[in-house]
Amino acid sequence: MNPLAQTPSLTDFGHDPWWLVLGKIVFAFVVALLGTLLGVWFERRVVGRMAVRPGPNQLGPFGLLQTLADGLKMAFKEDILPKAADKVIYFIAPAISMICAVTMLSVIPFGPMVSIFGHQTPLQVTDVPVAVLVVLALSSMAVYGIVLAGWASGSTYPLLGGLRSAAQLISYEVSLGLSIVAVFMLAGSMSTSEIVAAQGSGTQVSLFGLDIPTPGWYALLLFPSFIVFFISIVGETNRPPFDLPEAESELVAGFMTEYSSLKFALIMLSEYVAMVAMSAFTVTLFLGGWHAPWPITLWSGANSGWWPLIWFFAKVILLVFVFVWLRGTLPRLRYDQLMRLGWKVLIPISLVWVVVLAGLRTIDDWDTQSRLYAIGIPAGIVLLAALFWPSRKPEPKPTLVEQVENRPPGSFPLPPMDLQVPPSPGTRRMVAEREPANAPAGQDSEEV
Amino acid sequence: MTASTLLAASGAVSGGEAVAFWILAPVALAGAIGMVAARNAMHSALWLVLTMLSLGVFYVLQAGPFIGMVQIIVYTGAIMMLFLFVLMLVGRESSDSLIEVLRGQRIAALGLGLGFAGLLGSAVYRATQGSAPVGLEQANAGGNVEGIARLLFTDYIFAFELTAALLITATIGGMVLAHIERRKEDKRDQVATMKARFRPGNYPGPKPGPGVFATSSSVATPARLPDGRLSDRSTPDILPLRELTAEETTLKGTEK
Known part of the structure; x- marks a missing residue:
């Protein structure tokens, strides 16, 4: 079986009968809902295991039905509308979050071309030449859900949470977009299916005259971008350690403080769907999409038919595990630390990396010698600069005696430096009282 | 996308495009009107978001998917967000008053607006009537x-x-x-603060509260030191030291 025939291209989209389109949409929706149901259970179990406790284990096998029970309970709770709330926006805000999160899944390629009832169709709801931008647009629209929820609640903590999240999401969107630029440069496309296809085969990278076959995954080829991207999506989905909008120690529950019942359920659902969707997005952009990892590719049928669904979801679950792992490990950042990380670390790294990558792409078709010059000269300059960069020597710290001697006259009096503090009489008495209680016992045991 | 490009290039309007247009055009228009008519500044901004989203979809329909997505990301995503920031700082209770400052201003503005819209619409209509759009296919070739x-x-x-x-x-x-x-050297850290507190001439202990051993509980009444002197450290600098006179402290005869 030729694996290349299984790879969908943009022309394969838009020919499905209506029932197939409907089926795919329902599939993506079910993935979102099941992802939430299992995601919450998975998170609670894993965090429980990390905290050396069992986690939910009563309802159903391994406690799998706990989330379902919680969801049902939430639906039957009283729906409270604050008096100061802006009614319409208060209702719309959770829906905006939810719609944006679910729609992201519509451009994620779950698998290659498969045959469904005789129709050859890609396992993806739809694809457009700007599919990655669709996801970016949706994630920037999702901010509205949070900000409006905070604003419409009509009380202080939600408003502060909403403001925080707006600032945070805008900041992290910049580094998110910059790290994706590197993927565009290598894949030469903004369509998700073509980015996955571009990662299918390892490219030949010639460095210093050697043709080195590299794995096609952009997580390896574009490692700095991958790291920046992953940190950014953790910030973008408001997950710990960047969950400042809902920092419970300072803002009660942030923008969702006033929400209850089904509207609260919607907000929570949209958060988990966003986490699953962003994981799927990362898998698509950096981890080779539905392509099987290396040892499995030895089997020729690994990348055809329905099998890639397994590899895809395995990678997604792995990333969700990393999300949970971060939550179980890292404490929440302070707000200024968060902003400094976003603006002073992530964005400069992405910018420099994009420039370096553009340079590497430019010299790709030069001959070996000029390529050596092009890489060697800037690298040498950077090395020399690093070597001869004047390091700031810290002034030697004055010793304690010098500090004491340098104090101006009339300073607050200090006790003498060689002060011997006599043991307090109370301690001596206690020791004296305890001594005889042990002494005879020790003697006895020695004699026996 | 290629199909939509071909359709747009030939000047024909596909069924789906027509349906999308006739649904979204009133929405975009309603958003524009709502933006002007809304009393609350926040609602006004949200109506504008609606219009911009519809415009983004229009661009996509016109075989310009990139500009459509950029419209949504940049305008609705970033600029509107900053706009919302400003609105939030203004406050959520601020609504426009409906009092007309200039008499007849609203009617005049409505008339002028309608006239301008009619002028612009008819000009665009006359300019594009009978001419088929060309060159889209070449522009979108690659x-x-x-x-x-x-x-x-x-x-x-x-x-x-x-x-x-x-x-x-x-x-x-x-x-x-x-x-x-x-700058880093201007920042006062905890050690520097402590040093300043214990520097010569500064009493490191807490200030005496005003009104201690005093004849009045006013903040303007200075504390009395153990030797009977008044302490001016106990009162704010802007207040003059003031001891009530004997006449002021005697009962005024109003307690009955």
């Missing part, structure tokens, strides 16, 4: 995004770079004007 990229980085490279420089200058200017960062 893909929409690629076509825009080629133009931006060949014919319009200087305009593009100049715009980028202008925007960067504006951003840095804004930062320079708004940002205050104290």
